[in-house]
Every structure is written in C-alpha cells, then in structure tokens.
Amino acid sequence: MTTTAPAPLTSRQREILAYIAGFIAEHGFSPSTRDICVAFGFRGPNGALCHLRPLRSKGLITWVPMSPRTIRLTEAGEHELRNT
Helix, strand or coil, X not given: CCCCCCCCCCHHHHHHHHHHHHHHHHHCCCCCHHHHHHHHCCCCHHHHHHHHHHHHHCCCEECXXXXXXXXXXXXXXXXXXXXX
C-alpha cells in the first residue's frame, strides 16, 4: 500500500491557516467563518468554507460544522506554520 503526501498548501490556504492561529492567540477562541470572510474579503461563508475544507482534508484543522467558533489547528497545522 502506498501513501501519497497531501498536496502542498496554496498561498491563500497558508494565509488563512496563519490567520486562524493568530486570531486564536489574540482572542482566546477561534474565528467564525464570518470573521474569515471579513478578513479576506469573501462575500459569504461559502468563500471561507472553500478554503477551510481543504485545510481540514489535509489534516491541518478541525471544526464542528454548524457549531460556532470550533475551528482548531491540529498538531500538523501548527507544525506547518512553524516550518514556513
């Protein structure tokens, strides 16, 4: 069985990952999808979700859908930010 490495992050995915980490560090809780929309100029929550879903599938974040402020960086997500 072969395991393929996840696709590398796009620059926007890296920006969003860093934004989430910074928001949590500053506020003590995670950003909402609306916070991400405002920070990146997305018109609606789907814009944020289009970036959050790949981050989740790459194992860099977790969140509970339909629950506010549950986005968290995984250990892999923290490692990704430290090694950039």
